[in-house]
Amino acid sequence: MERNLHKQLDNMKKSLIDQGYLDEQFIQLEELQDEANPNFVEEVVTLYYRDSARLIQNIEQTLEKIPLDFAKLDNYMHQFKGSSCSIGAKKLKNECTQFREHCKTGNGDGCKRTFQQLKKEYAALKKKLEHYFQFARQAGPIEKACRPK
Amino acid sequence: METTGFSSPRADAFPAGLRVLVVDDDPTWLKILEKMLKKCSYEVTTCNLAREALDLLRERKEGFDIVISDVNMPDMDGFKLLEHVGLEMDLPVIMMSVDGETSRVMKGVQHGACDYLLKPIRMKELRNIWQHVFRKRIHEVRDIESHEGLEEIQMMRNGMEQFDDGYLFCGADLISGKKRKDVDNKQDDRHCGDPSSVKKARVVWTVDLHQKFVKAVNQFGFDKVGPKKILDMMGVPWLTRENVASHLQKYRLYLSRLQKENELKASFVGMKQSDISSKDTAGNVCLQNSSTTSQNNVTNGSYVVCGNKIPIKNVDSKICGEDMKIASVQMAEPKEALIGDVTDPQKSSNSRIGLNHSFAQIGADVKYEPKIPARYSWTDVPPVKFNQEHKPHFQSQSWRAEVQPVQFKQEEHKPHFQSENSFSHLPLARNHIQVDCTEPILSHHPIPSTNEKDKQADISPNCITSRSQGIRIVAPVESTAELFSVKPESHLTVCQEFEPIPCSMWNTKNHSLEHILLNDLDSSQRNLILGTGSGFRLWDEELQGYSPQGGFHPQNAGFENIESLAYNNQELIADVPPLLYDSLNFDYGNPSETMEYPVMDQGLFIA
Numbered sequence: 001m002e003r004n005l006h007k008q009l010d011n012m013k014k015s016l017i018d019q020g021y022l023d024e025q026f027i028q029l030e031e032l033q034d035e036a037n038p039n040f041v042e043e044v045v046t047l048y049y050r051d052s053a054r055l056i057q058n059i060e061q062t063l064e065k066i067p068l069d070f071a072k073l074d075n076y077m078h079q080f081k082g083s084s085c086s087i088g089a090k091k092l093k094n095e096c097t098q099f100r101e102h103c104k105t106g107n108g109d110g111c112k113r114t115f116q117q118l119k120k121e122y123a124a125l126k127k128k129l130e131h132y133f134q135f136a137r138q139a140g141p142i143e144k145a146c147r148p149k
Numbered sequence: 150m151e152t153t154g155f156s157s158p159r160a161d162a163f164p165a166g167l168r169v170l171v172v173d174d175d176p177t178w179l180k181i182l183e184k185m186l187k188k189c190s191y192e193v194t195t196c197n198l199a200r201e202a203l204d205l206l207r208e209r210k211e212g213f214d215i216v217i218s219d220v221n222m223p224d225m226d227g228f229k230l231l232e233h234v235g236l237e238m239d240l241p242v243i244m245m246s247v248d249g250e251t252s253r254v255m256k257g258v259q260h261g262a263c264d265y266l267l268k269p270i271r272m273k274e275l276r277n278i279w280q281h282v283f284r285k286r287i288h289e290v291r292d293i294e295s296h297e298g299l300e301e302i303q304m305m306r307n308g309m310e311q312f313d314d315g316y317l318f319c320g321a322d323l324i325s326g327k328k329r330k331d332v333d334n335k336q337d338d339r340h341c342g343d344p345s346s347v348k349k350a351r352v353v354w355t356v357d358l359h360q361k362f363v364k365a366v367n368q369f370g371f372d373k374v375g376p377k378k379i380l381d382m383m384g385v386p387w388l389t390r391e392n393v394a395s396h397l398q399k400y401r402l403y404l405s406r407l408q409k410e411n412e413l414k415a416s417f418v419g420m421k422q423s424d425i426s427s428k429d430t431a432g433n434v435c436l437q438n439s440s441t442t443s444q445n446n447v448t449n450g451s452y453v454v455c456g457n458k459i460p461i462k463n464v465d466s467k468i469c470g471e472d473m474k475i476a477s478v479q480m481a482e483p484k485e486a487l488i489g490d491v492t493d494p495q496k497s498s499n500s501r502i503g504l505n506h507s508f509a510q511i512g513a514d515v516k517y518e519p520k521i522p523a524r525y526s527w528t529d530v531p532p533v534k535f536n537q538e539h540k541p542h543f544q545s546q547s548w549r550a551e552v553q554p555v556q557f558k559q560e561e562h563k564p565h566f567q568s569e570n571s572f573s574h575l576p577l578a579r580n581h582i583q584v585d586c587t588e589p590i591l592s593h594h595p596i597p598s599t600n601e602k603d604k605q606a607d608i609s610p611n612c613i614t615s616r617s618q619g620i621r622i623v624a625p626v627e628s629t630a631e632l633f634s635v636k637p638e639s640h641l642t643v644c645q646e647f648e649p650i651p652c653s654m655w656n657t658k659n660h661s662l663e664h665i666l667l668n669d670l671d672s673s674q675r676n677l678i679l680g681t682g683s684g685f686r687l688w689d690e691e692l693q694g695y696s697p698q699g700g701f702h703p704q705n706a707g708f709e710n711i712e713s714l715a716y717n718n719q720e721l722i723a724d725v726p727p728l729l730y731d732s733l734n735f736d737y738g739n740p741s742e743t744m745e746y747p748v749m750d751q752g753l754f755i756a
Contacts, residue, residue: 025269032184032272040184048177078221079175082247085269086177 005139012132021125025088042133048087049126055080056119063112073111074103091121164279165190168212172202172230173219173245182217182270189276199225206238213240214282217266217275220246220253228260235261241281245270354396358385362396371404 016022026041033040059076062069081096095118102110169191171182179195186193194213196202199222206213216234220227231242244257247268254265263281266274354362365382366374376394383393 028269028271029181032181032188034188037184044177044180047180051176075221078248082219082221082268083175083177085247086175086181088269 005135009132009135009139012135016128016132020091021089021128023088023090023093025085027088029087039133042136045087045129045133048083048089052080052083052122055083056122059115063115068106068108068111070103070106070111074100077103089121089125092118092125095121162190164283167191167279167282168214169193169278170202170206170213170216171195171218172199172216172222172227173197174199174222174224175219178219178268182275185270185272185275188272191275191279198222199227199230203230203233206234206240210238213238215241215243215278217243217245217278220244220248220257228256231257231260231262241285243278243281358383358388359396361385362393362400366397366400 013022013026017026029041029044037043055076059073059080062073062076077096077099081093081100084092084096095114099111099114099118102108102114167189169186171179171186171193173179173182173195174197176197179197183193183195194205196205199218202216202218203225206216218227218230218234222230227244227246231244234240234242241263242261243264243266244262245266245268246253246257249267257265263284264278361383362379365379368382369378374397376390376397379397380388380390380393
């Protein structure tokens with residue numbers, strides 16, 4: 001039973017990666033998980049969402065101001081991108097890059113459009129990850145127990 | 150190698166226990182980095198504000214080994230933090246950012262970052278950061294070693310003091326910060342000292358290579374030339390632009406120095422000592438030197454390291470420094486090989502050669518090196534010959550202001566050496582002292598006894614004469630280069646390099662020289678350091694005083710360049726049989742001036 005869960009968990013993760021939500025960084029994080037921090041990945045992701053919410057808000061407010069302060073936007077997005085890459089949020093990272101491109105070219109509409117997209121991805125990933133961690137908790141401590149190495 | 154002396158409790162387990170301070174305003178990254186670093190067995194401290202980090206660093210100096218900092222932080226630019234850390238704590242700092250733009254990375258490096266990591270950062274990258282700490286340690290160790298080297302010298306000097314209280318060698322003490330630095334550099338180039346230290350692959354500027362370089366420079370014109378052009382022109386595939394740039398810089402400094410020297414005209418500057426204690430030992434030294442000669446390094450100072458026991462160290466920071474006084478540098482590496490050969494007692498002749506080398510090296514600085522070797526005919530040739538040879542050489546060489554400083558004719562040296570073999574008799578004991586001094590101030594007195602060379606009359610050639618033979622004062626003019634060749638059984642060769650150094654410096658050196666001489670006089674075993682200049686007189690006096698004694702049997706002749714470090718190896722001496730030959734060569738002269746003024750060589754031979 002437990003084994004089964006772990007397998008499902010693996011599949012979930014794999015599909016998240018295949019769909020481009022996550023990249024290897026996420027796997028890196030999982031490798032950091034150990035007895036001392038059995039829920040390390042989840043903690044990190046939680047921290048990420050808590051901290052980045054502030055950034056999203058900042059960006060949102062900045063986007064409402066006219067004229068647009070691209071330098072400021074770029075700076076925020078730079079931070080957001082740095083954060084996002086910490087958990088391996090690949091799609092978000094791509095949106096960030098796109099957004100910054102628009103900042104560079106002074107494309108306000110592009111920025112807004114991309115930002116909407118980004119928020120969607122942001123929420124979507126959050127959901128998927130919550131689901132994933134929920135599942136992981138059910139499966140129990142996996143790595144050490146189940147992976148013969 | 151246990152070069153790491155971390156103060157952290159786990160020093161023995163290096164790099165485990167490396168104390169890392171992580172600064173990032175992103176809590177997610179802080180958490181991840183902390184975890185990663187802990188997994189690397191490092192001690193981690195995290196900080197989400199740059200200012201806080203700075204306070205922490207100031208508060209706990211010596212509390213961290215390395216800092217990892219994000220570039221973009223709200224309260225303080227990461228580069229700013231980097232600067233502070235670099236200035237105040239001298240800690241290695243690794244910058245990190247999600248941005249990998251070249252300009253950003255470059256900025257980081259310019260501000261002193263030892264590395265620039267791109268986020269997302271991986272474990273494997275962090276696992277390796279200890280290398281930055283280690284690298285720094287190595288450099289520090291090297292510094293320490295070089296300082297120890299100086300201390301050693303000091304000790305040796307102290308030893309000398311036993312013989313003669315009065316004077317201390319100033320050499321090392323005189324060394325200013327910059328010089329010190331040069332010394333360190335030299336050490337880097339040298340191998341001899343510590344097998345443990347990790348060497349950077351350095352470009353050895355051989356004569357050949359340097360000639361190519363000079364040719365390229367001349368081709369373009371000195372003012373317009375740049376490293377890239379030179380590099381292209383030289384066509385040496387493995388050479389990098391940085392290599393050339395660094396060499397060019399030294400070359401420029403060298404030239405400017407030459408310029409100054411011309412202006413100054415005063416004097417003498419550097420001295421070198423080569424110590425040859427006993428036959429065998431001497432032989433070793435010599436060999437080393439010779440070997441070294443073949444290699445021309447960029448290093449300035451001539452750091453003469455003596456092979457095993459031989460205590461010869463020449464440090465010329467000043468003169469040589471920039472000029473690439475290749476000669477000295479050369480010494481280091483080749484040594485080892487040579488040493489092995491030296492063991493034969495009979496090779497004493499070789500030892501001689503070695504001396505020559507040293508001389509040659511010195512010469513190199515001056516630029517007339519190649520010829521110098523020729524001069525030395527260590528062979529039993531009568532002093533007179535020397536004179537003849539010497540003069541022509543100098544003139545011909547005319548310390549030209551010319552730029553081509555470095556060109557050494559190694560080849561020439563070698564042949565000489567071979568010829569020298571004839572010296573096998575040397576083992577008996579011969580001291581050969583050649584002093585070349587160019588000082589305008591000194592008055593020259595022709596000395597009947599010494600024939601061949603010119604002397605500065607003021608100098609107590611008399612003393613010398615008493616023992617040795619003929620010293621001739623050839624140089625009529627104020628400035629002169631004197632060569633003394635003393636050929637007692639021992640052979641002393643003293644070479645001096647020219648430096649624009651202030652007189653005061655000289656005096657001090659001279660004192661040292663005096664001491665040395667005295668010592669030498671007292672005990673045949675010693676290095677002779679001759680300093681010319683004001684000190685010269687003193688020297689003479691002392692010599693006179695001592696002359697009655699057996700005469701010079703400086704077994705070891707060491708020349709130091711400007712900073713002249715005289716080494717006496719007592720140990721060696723002790724081991725060495727009484728009859729050792731030491732060669733002292735003094736060359737004084739301003740390269741530029743020499744041409745103008747007749748060079749005087751004196752040879753004293755004391756039988």
